[in-house]
Amino acid sequence: xxxxxxxxxxxxxxxxxxxxxxxxxxxxxxxxxxxxxxxxxxxxxxxxxxxxxxxxxxxxxxxxxxxxxxxxxxxxxxxxxxxxxxxxxxxxxxxxxxxxxxxxxxxxxxxxxxxxxxxxxxxxxxxxxxxxxxxxxxxxxxxxxxxxxxxxxxxxxxxxxxxxxxxxxxxxxxxxxxxxxxxxxxxxxxxxxxxxxxxxxxxxxxxxxxxxxxxxxxxxxxxxxxxxxxxxxxxxxxxxxxxxxxxxxxxxxxxxxxxxxxxxxxxxxxxxxxxxxxxxxxxxxxxxxxxxxxxxxxxxxxxxxxxxxxxxxxxxxxxxxxxxxxxxxxxx
Amino acid sequence: xxxxxxxxxxxxxxxxxxxxxxxxxxxxxxxxxxxxxxxxxxxxxxxxxxxxxxxxxxxxxxxxxxxxxxxxxxxxxxxxxxxxxxxxxxxxxxxxxxxxxxxxxxxxxxxxxxxxxxxxxxxxxxxxxxxxxxxxxxxxxxxxxxxxxxxxxxxxxxxxxxxxxxxxxxxxxxxxxxxxxxxxxxxxxxxxxxxxxxxxxxxxxxxxxxxxxxxxxxxxxxxxxxxxxxxxxxxxxxxxxxxxxxxxxxxxxxxxxxxxxxxxxxxxxxxxxxxxxxxxxxxxxxxxxxxxxxxxxxxxxxxxxxxxxxxxxxxxxxxxxxxxxxxxxxxx
Numbered sequence: 001x002x003x004x005x006x007x008x009x010x011x012x013x014x015x016x017x018x019x020x021x022x023x024x025x026x027x028x029x030x031x032x033x034x035x036x037x038x039x040x041x042x043x044x045x046x047x048x049x050x051x052x053x054x055x056x057x058x059x060x061x062x063x064x065x066x067x068x069x070x071x072x073x074x075x076x077x078x079x080x081x082x083x084x085x086x087x088x089x090x091x092x093x094x095x096x097x098x099x100x101x102x103x104x105x106x107x108x109x110x111x112x113x114x115x116x117x118x119x120x121x122x123x124x125x126x127x128x129x130x131x132x133x134x135x136x137x138x139x140x141x142x143x144x145x146x147x148x149x150x151x152x153x154x155x156x157x158x159x160x161x162x163x164x165x166x167x168x169x170x171x172x173x174x175x176x177x178x179x180x181x182x183x184x185x186x187x188x189x190x191x192x193x194x195x196x197x198x199x200x201x202x203x204x205x206x207x208x209x210x211x212x213x214x215x216x217x218x219x220x221x222x223x224x225x226x227x228x229x230x231x232x233x234x235x236x237x238x239x240x241x242x243x244x245x246x247x248x249x250x251x252x253x254x255x256x257x258x259x260x261x262x263x264x265x266x267x268x269x270x271x272x273x274x275x276x277x278x279x280x281x282x283x284x285x286x287x288x289x290x291x292x293x294x295x296x297x298x299x300x301x302x303x304x305x306x307x308x309x310x311x312x313x314x315x316x317x318x319x320x321x322x323x324x325x326x327x328x329x330x331x332x
Numbered sequence: 333x334x335x336x337x338x339x340x341x342x343x344x345x346x347x348x349x350x351x352x353x354x355x356x357x358x359x360x361x362x363x364x365x366x367x368x369x370x371x372x373x374x375x376x377x378x379x380x381x382x383x384x385x386x387x388x389x390x391x392x393x394x395x396x397x398x399x400x401x402x403x404x405x406x407x408x409x410x411x412x413x414x415x416x417x418x419x420x421x422x423x424x425x426x427x428x429x430x431x432x433x434x435x436x437x438x439x440x441x442x443x444x445x446x447x448x449x450x451x452x453x454x455x456x457x458x459x460x461x462x463x464x465x466x467x468x469x470x471x472x473x474x475x476x477x478x479x480x481x482x483x484x485x486x487x488x489x490x491x492x493x494x495x496x497x498x499x500x501x502x503x504x505x506x507x508x509x510x511x512x513x514x515x516x517x518x519x520x521x522x523x524x525x526x527x528x529x530x531x532x533x534x535x536x537x538x539x540x541x542x543x544x545x546x547x548x549x550x551x552x553x554x555x556x557x558x559x560x561x562x563x564x565x566x567x568x569x570x571x572x573x574x575x576x577x578x579x580x581x582x583x584x585x586x587x588x589x590x591x592x593x594x595x596x597x598x599x600x601x602x603x604x605x606x607x608x609x610x611x612x613x614x615x616x617x618x619x620x621x622x623x624x625x626x627x628x629x630x631x632x633x634x635x636x637x638x639x640x641x642x643x644x645x646x647x648x649x650x651x652x653x654x655x656x657x658x659x660x661x662x663x664x
Binding site: 058293 | 349383386390391394404405501502608611612615616618619620621622623625626628631643647652653654655657658661
């Protein structure tokens with residue numbers, strides 16, 4: 001039944017694309033881990049060199065149920081991702097995880113030794129984990145992350161989890177590129193952290209209260225429910241009633257219920273046809289982000305000399321950054 | 333002397349631009365608060381309508397010492413911003429604050445009643461506070477924030493503080509557009525929060541340890557100093573030795589020292605000529621962000637029909653988002 005859900009989210013997909021001539025892509029489609037990792041590295045590198053390959057890869061994506069998982073630092077979402085993965089695996093489905101949260105044990109958190117805690121799922125051949133670097137050259141994170149998610153999808157992973165910290169415009173944009181967005185809230189975080197969370201509450205398809213073994217967790221769930229009731233959070237564009245699920249990843253409590261709710265949301269999207277609108281919105285965002293990437297690449301690399309001359313003129317206050325950008329765009 | 337510092341950071345500036353014909357800009361240059369606020373609203377709105385005005389405004393900016401203030405949720409940077417502002421005001425200088433931290437009492441934090449705590453500086457005519465919305469339409473935050481900072485600069489504020497939470501690519505890019513970047517670390521935050529912080533430590537010109545009244549603050553300062561010594565943080569491109577300043581905003585301890593250190597860094601930039609390289613880097617980032625804004629605007633608004641047709645083709649898997657973006661760019 002869970003399996004059926006995943007498939008049902010893809011009924012609007014067109015017919016299967018033809019077999020590929022590209023040896024790397026053929027291996028990715030067979031799910032070979034080394035090739036999957038190699039293609040991800042190609043996706044992460046800037047440059048237009050691999051775009052034909054990526055375009056072909058994209059035609060093989062679109063079957064996975066993509067789940068966005070977000071929450072402020074300390075909300076316990078990484079522990080949640082692990083518990084969720086284990087539970088989904090028990091149903092026989094495979095799981096890909098893309099983490100762009102620097103605090104995640106999947107990525108930067110590893111410096112603190114957290115990766116050890118992940119050992120129980122990292123040895124599983126039905127799980128593929130990829131962490132994205134969040135620093136470095138300006139931009140490109142959103143496009144690269146979603147390409148990596150597509151590669152997992154094309155490689156046959158049934159559920160793809162995109163984990164990101166719920167702060168930062170790019171990070172929030174990326175998590176919204178999921179079919180099902182989960183926002184994790186923990187009881188007992190400070191005022192500052194709670195306020196940050198406020199910005200991300202409205203994007204949730206499912207609210208999760210973590211650490212439900214704590215005595216103050218009940219109040220956190222009550223607060224979320226009354227905010228939902230008052231309509232102060234929630235988009236109102238969907239007929240989906242946003243649920244609040246209480247979990248304790250420590251005791252594995254509520255994780256069953258969470259997986260069930262994710263599957264129900266997936267079915268809701270296809271049954272109501274809302275999946276179509278969501279797919280359009282996701283594609284719009286991806287096209288815009290890709291356009292930004294292409295422009296940035298053109299300016300910083302191919303058009304470097306022109307850029308330097310415009311910086312000279314800006315320094316001399318003969319032109320402002322906005323008009324300098326307009327000149328570059330119209331020349332390129 | 334502090335006053336001299338601010339002026340000295342602007343010796344590479346060209347001659348004073350001619351007086352403006354635009355009545356709004358004339359009032360902004362006179363420092364009239366209502367006009368300053370109005371021009372900020374124009375800067376925040378998308379669209380190219382006000383670009384000529386903004387371009388003229390930019391020519392009057394470049395005198396202020398721009399200070400970036402960042403740190404994770406719970407680091408105490410908002411309290412720090414307030415203490416810093418009061419101390420700088422005591423030296424007779426005026427202060428503008430742009431906050432894009434949703435947890436800041438200057439912006440989103442207001443929902444928690446934190447704005448009350450700000451009362452002591454918000455009544456001061458020598459202080460101008462502007463909070464930026466961090467949600468809404470895709471992107472544009474970086475450009476708008478830096479335009480608002482320029483308006484404060486043009487309006488004559490001596491020091492402009494850009495406060496942002498130290499998570500998220502856009503947010504980190506923005507804070508790096510300052511002359512002096514301060515990263516606030518607090519003792520006693522959880523592992524997850526500390527790991528997030530790691531990503532932003534390397535951009536600091538000055539490290540601040542807040543809450544120095546706490547017994548574990550000494551260890552936080554020692555850790556930062558040893559990381560600096562080992563070269564595991566710090567860019568190495570500057571001859572500036574990144575200091576660690578311990579403060580307690582609660583007891584106003586260390587704030588004198590922090591203001592002095594900010595001024596010393598300002599002098600260092602001009603004395604060594606490093607200000608030039610930094611200005612180029614900032615302009616490069618601003619031009620790139622502006623180009624992204626223009627492209628996004630063109631695609632989402634002017635080119636809406638074309639975008640919808642490409643989304644149709646993407647849904648039918650006839651094209652991938654990247655190539656769709658390339659088509660849009662080459663057509664526009």
